[in-house]
Amino acid sequence: MDLRSVPLLPGAFTIGKRFSFEAGHRLPGLPPEHKCSRQHGHSYEVEVILTAPCLEEPGFVTDFGALSPFRTFLDAELDHRNLHEILPFEPTSERLARFLAGWFIQNLQPKIPGRLVAVLVRETGSSWARFDVEGQ
Numbered sequence: 001m002d003l004r005s006v007p008l009l010p011g012a013f014t015i016g017k018r019f020s021f022e023a024g025h026r027l028p029g030l031p032p033e034h035k036c037s038r039q040h041g042h043s044y045e046v047e048v049i050l051t052a053p054c055l056e057e058p059g060f061v062t063d064f065g066a067l068s069p070f071r072t073f074l075d076a077e078l079d080h081r082n083l084h085e086i087l088p089f090e091p092t093s094e095r096l097a098r099f100l101a102g103w104f105i106q107n108l109q110p111k112i113p114g115r116l117v118a119v120l121v122r123e124t125g126s127s128w129a130r131f132d133v134e135g136q
C-alpha cells in the first residue's frame with residue numbers, strides 16, 4: 001500500500017497534559033455530619049486540554065514542555081497547602097477547575113500556541129470535575 005495515499009482529514013487537534021499536587025481542604029458549606037466538612041487531603045490530578053485548528057512545526061498544538069509554568073504554579077502556590085486557607089472560595093473540584101482555567105488563560109495562554117478548552121480536576125480515583133472554557 002502507498003501510505004502517501006492516506007488522506008489528511010480536515011478537523012481540529014486536541015492535546016492534554018496531566019499534573020498533580022497534594023493538598024488538604026475541608027468544605028464547611030456541607031453539613032457537619034458530611035465527612036467532607038472535616039479537614040482531609042487529596043492527591044489532586046489536574047488535566048489541561050488544549051486545541052488548535054492547525055499545527056505549529058514540527059506538528060504540535062503546543063509543545064507539552066511549554067506547559068511547565070503551570071506545574072511551577074501548582075508547586076509554588078497549591079502543593080502541600082491547605083486550600084481552604086489560601087483560595088478565596090470553597091475549594092470544591094468544580095471551583096478549583098474554573099480557578100485553574102482562569103490562571104492558565106491569564107498567565108500562560110498568551111505565550112503559547114493553542115487555546116485552553118477545559119481543565120479537569122480529579123480528587124480521587126473515582127471522582128472528577130471539569131470546567132469547559134466558553135468561547136475558546
Ligand SMILES: Nc1nc2c(c(=O)[nH]1)N=C([C@H](O)[C@H](O)COP(=O)(O)OP(=O)(O)OP(=O)(O)O)CN2
Nearest residue numbers: 027036040042091092093094123124125126127129
Ligand atoms: N461535586 C462534588 N462533590 C464532592 C466534592 C466536590 O469537589 N465536588 N468533594 C467532596 C470531598 O472533597 C471528598 O473528599 C471527595 O468525595 P468522594 O468522591 O465522595 O470521596 P471518596 O473517596 O470518599 O468516595 P468513595 O468512592 O465513596 O470512596 C465530596 N463531594
Ligand SMILES: [Zn+2]
Nearest residue numbers: 036040042123
Ligand atoms: Zn475532599
